[in-house]
């Protein structure tokens with residue numbers, strides 16, 4: 001009777017460890033936000049050439065909506081203490097929280113304008129809105145992202 005119990009106990013703790021590892025991987029805010037920010041970069045890089053070439057910018061609407069949603073949640077992706085794990089976030093993210101939140105709100109506004117331009121099908125207006133979006137990225141990076 002002893003052996004099956006031991007095996008079951010060992011199996012249980014192995015599974016528990018696996019579960020904890022998976023939970024940690026999913027909730028590392030640094031890896032999670034970096035992944036999202038890379039996705040935002042990908043959106044901008046996809047939108048720019050279509051807009052400047054006068055292409056069908058309406059196809060870019062879902063990307064702009066993902067940007068609106070992501071930047072609306074950006075501040076919450078920088079919880080206190082998440083300045084580890086290779087993060088390039090500057091201490092100002094936490095020391096100047098109102099400024100950081102304003103920069104994120106500006107990005108939501110820029111993404112919303114980009115969505116309107118893309119939805120209208122006006123490629124030139126979309127190219128211009130994409131430049132403004134890039135400006136909102138850079139404005140935040142200058143004050144809140146290290147190199």
Ligand code: HEC
Nearest residue numbers: 034037038040041087088089103104107136137140144145
């Ligand atoms: C409100 C501030 C803010 C805005 C707006 C913002 N970023 Fe960032 N971004 C950051 C910070 C802070 C980091 C550093 C994150 C870290 O390393 O923990 C970062 C990092 C990044 C990275 C590096 C990710 C990595 O793998 O290390 C990319 C790419 C990036 N941002 C792209 C963008 C793009 C594209 C936009 C606009 C469409 C944008 N960001 C808008 C604050 C911002």
